[in-house]
Amino acid sequence: MAAKAEVRPRPLKVEAIKSSVDMVEFGKALRDLKLDVLGTDDSPIPITGYYAPCTHPKVSSLFRLRRESLARSSVNSFGSRNKCPVPGMLINTNNMLGFQNLDVASLLREEGKKILHDILCGKIEECPSLLLRFLVISFADLKNWKVYYNIAFPSVFHSKMTLLSLHSASEVLSQEEAASLSKSMKEWCGSNETTVLPFFWVDITSDSSVVVRQLKDWKDRQGGAQKLLFGFYDHGCHQDYPGWALRNYVAFLSLRWKIEKVQFLCYRERLGGVDLEKSLIGEASFAAPHGWDGSDYVPEVIGWEGETPGDGRKEMKLKSINLESLSPESKHSQVDEQQLMHLKLMGWRHFPVDLDKLRGTRCLVLGAGTLGCEVSRLLMTWGVRKLTVVDGGCVAMPDLVKQSLYVEKDCGVPRAIAIVPHLKERCPAVEVEGIQMEIPVPGNPVSPSKIASVLDRLKKLVASSEVVFLLTDTWESRWLPTLLCANGNKIAITAALGYDSYLVMRHGAGPGKRCGRMDDVIAQIQNWSTEDALGRQRLGCCFCCDTTSLVNSLSNETVALPGLTSIASGKAVELFARILHHPEGIHAPGDIAGMDTEHQLGLLPHQMQGSLPKCVLSTVVGNSSKNCTACSNVVLSEYRKGELDFIMKAINQPTYLKDLTGISHTSIKSETCLNFPASFPVNSGKLSSVGCLILGAGTLGCDVARILMDYGVQKLTVVDSGRVVASNLARQSFYTYDDLNTPKATAILKRLKERYQSVDKLEFKECIMEIPMPGHSVSSDEEADVREDCEKLQDLVATHDAVFLLTDTRESRWLPTLLCANENKIAITAALGYDSYLAMRHGAGPGGSSEGSDVLPAMTKLPAEDVIGRQRLGCYFCNDVIAPVDSVSNRTLDQQCTVTRPGLASIASGHAADLLARMLNHPDGVHAPADIAGTTSERPYGLLPHQIRGSLSNYNLLTLMGYSSSSCIACSDVVLSEYRSRGLDFVMQVMNEPTYLEDLTGLTELMKSADYSQVEWADDDDDDEFPDIC
Template identity: 35%
Template sequence: MQSPVDAFTFSPFRSFVDPSFFEVLARKKLKEYKLDVIDQPLCATYVIPVSQALSGSSILSLDSSSFIDGSPSATDFVSPGVLRNVNTIEEFKAFDKSSLMKSLGRELLDDIKSGVIDENPSTLAAFYVITFSDLKKFKFTYWFAFPSIITDWTLESSPTASTVVNLVDSKAITIAFEEWRKSVPLEQHGFFLLKKTESDKWTFGSLSQFDTFLDFSQGADTAMVGFADPSSQGSIPGWPLRNFLVYLSHKGLHSVKVLCLRDLVTLPAESRSIWLTFTRLRDESEDSIDAIKTVGWERSKKNKLMPKVSDLSGLMDPRRLADQAVDLNLQLMKWRLAPELDLDKVKNTKCLLLGAGTLGTYVARALMGWGVKNITFVDNATVSYSNPVRQPLYTLQDCISGTTVKSVRAAEALREIYPGVQSSGFAISVPMAGHPVTNEQREHGEYDQLVKLIDEHDAVFLLLDSREARWLPSVIAAAKEKIVINAALGFDSYVVMRHGVPRAGTGRLGCYFCNDIYAPSDSLADRTLDQMCTVTRPGIALLASGLAVELFVSILQHPLGAAAPAPRSDDANLKSLEDPTGDNCHSPLGDVPHQMRGFLHRFDHRNFVGACADYCSACSDRIIQEWKKRGWDFVKNALNVPGYVDDVSGLTDMRSKADELADDDAWAFDDESELDLME
């Protein structure tokens, strides 16, 4: 009596997905797939059992190498697959799984009929997987399909229809199989032809040799074939045999003896490879593709049709989870809104923040939001009780001792918030014009350290309390052509600007000091309490800090970087600082303005453009060349000698000429008749 081959006769595949697979999937979702829902190729592996310990279902394994066809070991057999990663859990639930399974069956049958299987038999064990990646929670929902076409092959009920391969044949088969396996490509290892010669030797052949290798001279069409059987469930063969039988049907066979090969290298005392003999009564070779039935969605351990869920957040290093989360927010910008963004340029830019107070702490947080990984603070002040409510990197605990240095604590706080950031703090004071040197050894050392820090960083943020504290960093950064972002606050106003750098054939945008007719001097002496503290409306700092960081990122995205022209101005004298067409003053994020000034009392925000002044006390050629030539001696004179910077920059002569013109104007007459009378 014969029993039909049905879905429960075979040991189904069970998927095993290593966490490394999902790590790569998450990265590819962010960097490559984005919002695309298209089939992506995969390659999984399975093995045949070599001991009773490997009992249970057939296991199909995927890991990080599954995206690149991997490097299977000597005991692995390959299974080609397809990944479809959808964008929402609703899309996952609504996926038409029935139609997909039917389509996969048609594709498989087409491959059998067209000869694709002859050259790549591993396709008989192919799979398909649908996934949804929740990258915020690092949670993955997935469902595997192992498409298998239903046929009417029947398993013979005779005593020899299901037999264990004897030990002698098992050894000979294993040796012959290993020799054959070395001679053919990897994708052919899972399915094969075999026969026993007159000298009792076993030989193997590839499916591509079907018409020449098999011998039907005995008068019957019973052939011996075999497959690498991942099942270890006694007489129940593994899932790949289902489609192999379909292949044999379309080769015209009506009876076949199948070797379920299980012991590959290890030779147990009792062989567990088995022979199964199948027969077929109906000719399926002319079946309509539309009439075929395909099954194969993976079931749960309770035999229910349902997906699996992998929540890897508990297994992941919190640092890596933080990296993934930061990257997620930034990559999402590129999916729809700004695909031209170069996030690596932002991430790899080293930022030096001079000042770790209200502006410095807010700027640092915004830089981290953009993925900046290297942030350095310079500030020698300590955290006071008034700071935590206005400066988000400090807490009450930082105030208690009165000795917590802002720059050091700010760097620690950044690392606590996001361990992936490389942050350090330096408790040094910045030499200030007009503030005489009191300890030359110490101040000279702080100056050298400041020069070194500016040299080591790509961008400098001027976030200090006084104008004179911003002067020397402006000089050094101008000489080294660094990106400089300057933010300053009033009670209800702010200015945010970038300093210019030379651009071939054009003028240069001005710096923070270009509009001054006097070099900065000591503005801190004899100040009352309200003058010593930065008294501003609380929201001003957030506005200015946010604009400073966004301006910085826009500069990085512009092809000309810090030399980017400013948006067009109505001032004819500034045309050399702009692109005539207005096309090149934009980055992928929009405009790259020069100066932004806000006035909160009327909630007004305006952009300005200013040219570099020939007599600027910070960025003029005279000052830069003098600093390059004399270094610390130049700085020491600027600190000690009143009027020194004015003399070097030419401001003194400029004011003198202005005074002379003013004196001449005092004798000027508008009425020509009065002038004639005087003559």
């Protein structure tokens, strides 16, 4: 065991510290910190590591990072010698590129400077563990559950130290000295104050008594000790080398305390006490380099873990932690956590979502039809985990296209039962109960016993829920739930569809009491005021404006334009999230679009009404009517007097409610109720023959594909390169737990086919491929593949009639845009911001091109007009003044994951698909001029705008029109003619030369001459630039 006796001085060689990062716990703590606290902030944060002296005969102690490493320092104030807290710094970057770009050498130098500074200014005496200061750089790839990191233990002046001698302590110390050293060290380690201090000094007097002292006591030192040892906890177990900590200690001792030859003691343990065989005593000297005391002196530093000694090369191994749980039981909770990640990410830049509140809210969804399916799914996307779905009907074949969750084999199964597994497979953590129950309708007599049982059940359901969604397909069936909600003061949200218009509203609070007397029911009822509990005028319910009151209209089957469901559902859940986050909840006053609000989440309207053909969205506030058949005081008090009797009368006597509320006497005219305009037949012949190419099978892709099917589209090709991951499930409407890791393009087709198995006319194709993108340069190895992809895409565009651009980055839309303009195909773009969306159709390609037999002359005369001589409309890129570049690698996590409000994608998809239907119905098709909202159109299907931009928080819907720009990087004549003459060579050049497009189109010139434009557009760019991702 004895160390070799050293006679000859040699460079001081030490044993490196090895770190051990407790993978699951530290990784998880870092993940939570990043998601919940840090957000996009990547500035350094303090962190604590744990150092220990060697305790094992053959194993050096590890330097550990644990879950409490990231906790506040107060938590780390206690410890023991086996867990000495050491201060460190963590730099956690936002993405891999940032991680790779960190200048590790200069970061380490900075740390070295800090150590030198602490030595010189005396901080070390106060806090000796600063000598062990460490640095962690990391990138927490939360999406893929990985953490990449490197650790450095900076060590200064490593080459300037000389080891003069080194012996086992047992050889140096006399038996008496050894005995008293053991005793003193035991006391040192037994004291709470000193046990965590890894550095100390030892006085051995001539009578062999030993005193162990703290560094801060140095100045009080009385001379006369026979031996002086500078001790430190040594993590290493090597008999020939002291541990890493020695070097900084020697630097400190000689620079601060001016000790020329340092007698050191490497403290190592056995059996809970000092192990004198293993512990080393030696002597080292340090030759301070010239200028070390200068204020800006930078010491030489080494210390990145993983650098191999010897060759001096700076190559560190990248360490990584896989956070993906090993045990299956926590797999489910991980899936859930991944599904909630996008909500947490909202807090990074926008409004922090109250996940606990959402998770704890029980939602009662009445109706599991078109709206019920969409709303239930979107509620899960919002993090709602408790759902009760009530429906009385069964899944029927014709409904499949409209009701987004059901598949063909559900036909004939009650909807309330069929919906449960479909929700579960998208979000395993959801707790969903399906209840098959027909809600009684006024004017539609039912037996008293049935009413009694239904009423009883419904009452209990309403009472046990926090929010009630009224999504049944008739107006009348909402009456009883509305009454119950007003009575119970529950949040109620109604969504209703007309043929091409929709209404989404929240009901007002129930009536408040005038004063606090609670004696009996009658007294309470008399005390009801028209105000709610907060003393505000109550907002209306969905019956408040409805004077026609409850005519039995069960026969009217709802027929609505396909995209409408998605739009209305998206708005309904948005309204839900807003109420839940509003401090006043159900009592919140109704906002009107255009108002200012100090509330972070934006406006909280009372009613929203929208119309597809008119391209309008309006917000309305209506107060509770005293004649309302569902929520007025007179109805409520009658109900409280005799619950069942009253309900029975209302349902079995057609005029009872009218007489009670006096509606039959007053004649208020109201236009609030939905009017059902004469419907125009969707030109399904055209739609069924049109071939649609969907680029991107993410959130938008799923919704658009489904809505198109609903419109009767039968030929569909989906292009995507990604695979389904857990965080997709709740947001991307088609994918289920079983689809994990399947390519999206395959999974989406499987789901589409599953729903329409028996329809054999359908022509579905998948194409798993990455769309070539400008700015993502292509190496010569990849070139052949990329060219092949380009050709594939050319072919796909040429063989389809309409192309949907639904990919997740701006640059991936460039090539398709160019190809569509070239082929004069219909191209429709949908893009999402955080709470705003864009749906637009690209203009037609330039006219007069394809006819010429000779290519060259045809190109030179590409006109600014399209074939029918109209000015061409713009494409997605026409407003941009910068060419797309690689926007992927430098994104932060929330940008990678497309943080948008759940529901937004549904709305955008609805508008995008609707645009196609309108274009196909327009006599001019792709050449149709752009309409602007507010104008009237004599065509039955209404306006055909160029761009629709909407914002959820401002409740506006804008129709914009822009003409094709002559310097557009995707559809301008100069780009098109270049493409036509050079083909793929041109495309490859665009990929590889970032500025080529800008130079070609003159944008470079433009930017030089007018820098204002860049500023002007920068904002806008942000808006529609976070597109949808996988």
